[in-house]
Each structure stands twice: as C-alpha cells, then as structure tokens.
Amino acid sequence: MAVTCHYLDETFHHTTLLLGLTEINGDHSGTSLSKLLLGIINQYDLESKIICITMDNASVNQKMCSKMRDLCPAFIASKQWLGCIAHTIHPAAQDGLKALAIGSPNSTQKTSEDEVS
Numbered sequence: 001m002a003v004t005c006h007y008l009d010e011t012f013h014h015t016t017l018l019l020g021l022t023e024i025n026g027d028h029s030g031t032s033l034s035k036l037l038l039g040i041i042n043q044y045d046l047e048s049k050i051i052c053i054t055m056d057n058a059s060v061n062q063k064m065c066s067k068m069r070d071l072c073p074a075f076i077a078s079k080q081w082l083g084c085i086a087h088t089i090h091p092a093a094q095d096g097l098k099a100l101a102i103g104s105p106n107s108t109q110k111t112s113e114d115e116v117s
C-alpha cells in the first residue's frame with residue numbers, strides 16, 4: 001500500500017511526499033488496511049491534519065474508511081474520503097458507449113456514421 005501526502009508549503013509550492021510503501025502480507029480486509037494506514041498516519045503525527053483521503057472506489061477501501069472511523073475518531077469518512085473521479089466516470093462512460101452500440105476502436109461493427117458515407 002502506498003501512502004502519499006500532498007500539501008502547499010509556506011511559499012504555496014505544491015509538495016508531494018511518499019510517506020509509506022508497505023507490502024501487504026495476508027489479509028487485505030478493511031480492518032488490516034486501516035491499521036496499516038493509521039500506523040503511517042501516527043508515525044508522522046498527521047491524525048489532526050488530514051483534509052481528505054483519496055483512493056479508488058473498491059469496496060475494501062470503503063470498508064477501510066469505515067474502520068478508520070472506529071480507530072481514529074478525528075477521521076470522518078463521510079466528509080474526508082473522496083473516491084477517485086476517474087474510477088467513477090469510467091464505468092459510466094462504458095455504459096454510455098454500450099448504450100450507443102459503440103465498440104472498441106478496432107471494432108468492425110458499423111456505426112451510424114459508416115452508414116451515412
């Protein structure tokens with residue numbers, strides 16, 4: 001699990017730091033992931049400094065945020081967890097393309113544009 005920190009320094013320069021890169025052995029549950037994340041947060045004394053946590057929308061990440069709420073009272077999952085917008089848009093775009101019957105770029109399926117020319 002990779003944990004990065006993004007912030008503006010005193011000169012308003014955007015800074016990114018890698019706080020932890022932990023190999024996950026064994027259980028990939030929300031409980032075990034939340035304990036790993038909280039360990040990294042506590043290591044840098046960031047518990048009261050988190051504005052939000054952004055990650056993909058996998059159900060295990062949602063469970064991890066739920067467990068974080070139990071382990072870290074300062075964390076409010078409903079306000080501080082942001083799902084990845086790309087992971088939200090992609091399934092919607094795929095559904096839209098299916099509804100329009102548009103296949104992959106290599107598809108041999110005819111589209112309405114092919115029929116016009």
